[in-house]
Amino acid sequence: MAEEHKRIDFLLEELKNEDWKVREDAAELLAEVGEPDAIEPLIEALDDEDWHVREAVALALGVFEDEQTVEPLIKSMSDEKANVRYGAALSLSIVGDQRAVDVLQRATEDENPVVRKVAKVALKEIEIRQ
Template identity: 40%
Template sequence: MSKSVEELIEDLNNQDEFVVEAAIGELEIMGEESVDALMSALSHRKKNVRLNAAKILGIMSNPKAIDALILTLRDSNKLVRREASTALSRMGQLAVDPLIDILDDEDWRVRGAAAWALGNLKDKAAIEPLKALLNDESGYVKAGALNAINTIKEE
């Protein structure tokens, strides 16, 4: 008997890495059927569930998840934020404008994650908005913006 989407999401926090990997695989295979539940899981109380949900959504590259992943850039956990940024950088062209829109967020972690993700997307439209971050008070944001601009210009 196969598990429900909800059971698989709870398995994302299992102590046994094989159970976690199996759940990730099942949720990926389910595709569209699991996207809404995975987006909800981005606000789960357990860090590992949020982290793995972001990872799966990135692998699926479903544009429906972009807004939920952007909200996840505010997560209290650094690893969850990083995974959400990585997931967004896999979304392609559809993630560029939403990421540019949050480059002026009040939270330096959100600005930095957006800058790094834009670098991975390599879209020239991001260069000018990224230049504004070169004077940011956060070293993380400045480094992300500089890296992104250089990566995009190399394309």
């Protein structure tokens, strides 16, 4: 168990690495591990300077299906990069929280067709869960 925590601590540190690819990989690996202690650091990483990292983090947060990720993911729905908006919409569909409905409805008119499609799917997922 201590070994597992060492790995998680290492990945959490890697979220702050100067290399964006290392940060991106750390976010993906934290999602695979699914350790709830990673939620807060991942939420902080949604503000990363690199969109690849923001996308990986947005996707990673959906794995946790945790309501504390909803508001940060909603904020990510206004990211300048469509990849990040896609990741946030996909994660919001997994979390299935009613608070995301307004932003997802707006995203059905996003400039990017993939974001529009995922937003529509996310709205259906949320509707099913109600």
